[in-house]
Amino acid sequence: MWGLLISIVMAILIGTIGDALVKNRMPGGMLGAMVAGFAGGWLGSLLLGSWGPVIGGFAVIPAIVGAALFVLLLGMLSQAIRKSA
Template sequence: MIWSLIVGAVIGAIAGAITNRGESMGWISNIIAGLIGSAIGQALLGQWGPSLAGMALIPSIIGAIVLVLIVSWFTSRTNK
């Protein structure tokens, strides 16, 4: 359980760094983005590539990037 949270936080931080939206996200948001993005990425792309804590890393990072972009798009539209 703890290992999954740590891996989820790392995946969320990588997604935030790639999208340049990681500065505004806290650690809780990184964990949530990593875990939900991992589920989305693995559901859409499957379980290929290296795996850590039961999460396929490449599909998980891709799913988290998509999730961060979608959430940041919605939050930027509501702030205007």
């Protein structure tokens, strides 16, 4: 129970930090930040491995880099969709 709660809080924090680094508005507020955090954790560990401090199942540094990359790619995709419409 506590592990799930810690994972959710860490995903929200990581997603918020990744969003702040890119200076792009992640839609969805806290839920969007949580999605960006989980996606960033997966993407960061896939690209950079699992190094640095691990909290709540997230390797923090790769997860933040992955979340920033995820938010950047999502922002570029939404911008391209808006231009084509």
